[in-house]
Structure formats: structure tokens, C-alpha cells
Amino acid sequence: MLLRNTADAYGSLSRFLHWAIVLLIVPQYFLAEAADELPNGIEKLQILNWHKSLGMVVLLLALARIGWKVMNRGMPGPIGEPWQRKAAAVGHGLLYLLILAQPVSGWAMSSAANYPVTLFGWFQFPALVAENHDLHETLEEVHEVFFYSLVTVTAVHIAAALYHHFVLKDGVLRRMLPFSRS
Ligand code: HEM
Ligand code: HEM
Numbered sequence: 764m765l766l767r768n769t770a771d772a773y774g775s776l777s778r779f780l781h782w783a784i785v786l787l788i789v790p791q792y793f794l795a796e797a798a799d800e801l802p803n804g805i806e807k808l809q810i811l812n813w814h815k816s817l818g819m820v821v822l823l824l825a826l827a828r829i830g831w832k833v834m835n836r837g838m839p840g841p842i843g844e845p846w847q848r849k850a851a852a853v854g855h856g857l858l859y860l861l862i863l864a865q866p867v868s869g870w871a872m873s874s875a876a877n878y879p880v881t882l883f884g885w886f887q888f889p890a891l892v893a894e895n896h897d898l899h900e901t902l903e904e905v906h907e908v909f910f911y912s913l914v915t916v917t918a919v920h921i922a923a924a925l926y927h928h929f930v931l932k933d934g935v936l937r938r939m940l941p942f943s944r945s
Contacts, residue, residue, distance in 0.1 A: 768838040772938040780828040782941050784862060787821050815873060816883045822866035829859060842935055854920055861913045868909055872902035
């Protein structure tokens with residue numbers, strides 16, 4: 764499999780970035796729920812630091828992914844009827860927006876509460892906004908709404924991928940799978 768995308772398949776870097784982001788997002792919900800159940804203290808902070816660090820990795824990978832997409836513009840070509848191409852473009856656009864907006868809202872939420880955001884304690888990201896209690900509360904809700912939106916759009920996205928694979932039997936899922944040749 765080539766590094767770059769070709770006219771009819773995703774290259775290895777696009778596939779790696781797609782699946783790495785999926786694998787990092789799944790534990791995010793469970794880490795946040797685990798932290799939510801703990802009383803304030805060191806353990807809660809440690810779990811939240813994992814959540815925040817993994818979320819910042821998602822942000823960095825999402826930025827890399829968008830840069831790589833621009834460098835592979837138009838490839839691979841779309842498959843399907845015009846309405847399906849339009850639906851895929853809207854769905855993928857929303858997914859790109861959400862993998863940026865989800866971590867950025869978390870980062871801003873932590874900044875508004877004057878909590879540091881680090882990458883596993885190795886270095887600290889600058890605060891995105893000044894301390895502000897009301898803004899913190901709002902961003903907490905925004906962060907939650909983004910997550911439900913992400914889950915909803917992803918459910919449709921997965922259904923579409925499975926429909927292509929099992930009903931239409933075209934190569935749409937195969938060209939994004941990590942270990943498939945096409
Ligand atoms: C892909 C990235 C992320 C996903 C999918 C995600 C998802 C979630 C979810 C589902 C919750 C629980 C919401 C609730 O029901 O209250 C949550 C809470 C939280 N997230 Fe994230 N998050 C991400 C990134 C981040 C980042 C980058 C930060 C900060 C730098 C962050 C900070 C927080 C904090 C502090 C909470 C706890 C809020 C509270 O006190 O209830 N998140 N996140
Ligand atoms: C958090 C979960 C996910 C996110 C954020 C996500 C995001 C995306 C995005 C943004 C694209 C567009 C790539 C491009 O620019 O061309 C894409 C493509 C794709 N995704 Fe996902 N995805 C997720 C989960 C999944 C899952 C679980 C599956 C499989 C069941 C899947 C299957 C595919 C396929 C087959 C494509 C290629 C579509 C095509 O060739 O036109 N995705 N995904």
C-alpha cells in the first residue's frame with residue numbers, strides 16, 4: 764500500500780490517521796465517566812489528565828490529517844450516485860469539524876476553570892481563554908453536546924460504510940481498512 768492516496772484507494776498514512784483517531788476517541792467516554800464518579804482528589808485528576816492528553820493527541824492528529832488531505836486533494840475519487848457523494852461530503856465535513864471542535868472545547872473548558880492542559884505532563888499547552896466561571900459551565904455543556912453529535916454522525920457513518928460493504932458490495936470500506944490491499 765502506498766503512503767499517498769491514489770485515484771482509487773486511501774494510502775497508508777490516511778488509513779493510519781483515520782483508525783488511530785477512532786481508537787483514541789473510544790476510551791475518551793469511559794475515562795470521562797470514570798473521572799465523573801470519583802470524588803475530587805489525585806485519582807480523579809490523574810484520570811482526567813489521561814482524558815485531556817489523549818484528547819490533545821486527537822487534536823494534533825486531526826490537524827495532521829487535514830493537512831495530509833489537502834496534499835492529496837480529490838483522492839481517492841468519490842463513489843456512488845450524486846446524492847450519495849453529497850451526503851458523504853457533508854458527513855465527512857461534519858466529522859472533521861467535530862474531531863477538531865471536541866478537543867478544542869475541552870481545552871477551552873479547562874482553561875476557563877484555570878486548570879492546566881498538558882501532554883502527559885511533558886509540556887503544558889497555553890491557556891486558550893482567561894479564567895471565567897460562567898464560560899466554564901457553558902463549555903462543559905458544549906463539550907457534551909459535541910460528543911453526542913459526534914456519536915450520532917459516527918453512527919450514520921458506520922451504517923453507510925456497512926451498507927456499502929454488505930449491500931452494495933463496492934470497495935468503499937475496503938479502501939479505508941487498515942490491512943486490505945485495495
Ligand atoms: C477527542 C476528544 C475528546 C472526547 C471524545 C471527549 C469526550 C468527553 C465526554 C464524553 C465527557 C463527559 C461529558 C459529560 O457527560 O459530562 C468529557 C468530559 C470532560 N472532558 Fe473531554 N473529550 C475529548 C477531549 C478533551 C480535551 C482535549 C480536554 C481538555 C484538554 C477535555 C476535558 C474534559 C473535562 C475536564 C471533562 C469533565 C467535565 C466535567 O467536569 O464534567 N476533553 N469529555
Ligand atoms: C470516531 C469515529 C470516526 C470518525 C471521526 C471518522 C471520520 C472519517 C472521515 C472524516 C472520513 C473522510 C475521509 C476523507 O477525507 O476522505 C472517513 C472515511 C471513512 N470512514 Fe470513518 N470515521 C470514524 C469511524 C469509522 C468506522 C467505525 C468505520 C467502519 C465501520 C469507518 C469507515 C470509513 C470509511 C469506509 C471511509 C471511506 C469513505 C470513502 O472512501 O469515501 N469510519 N471517516
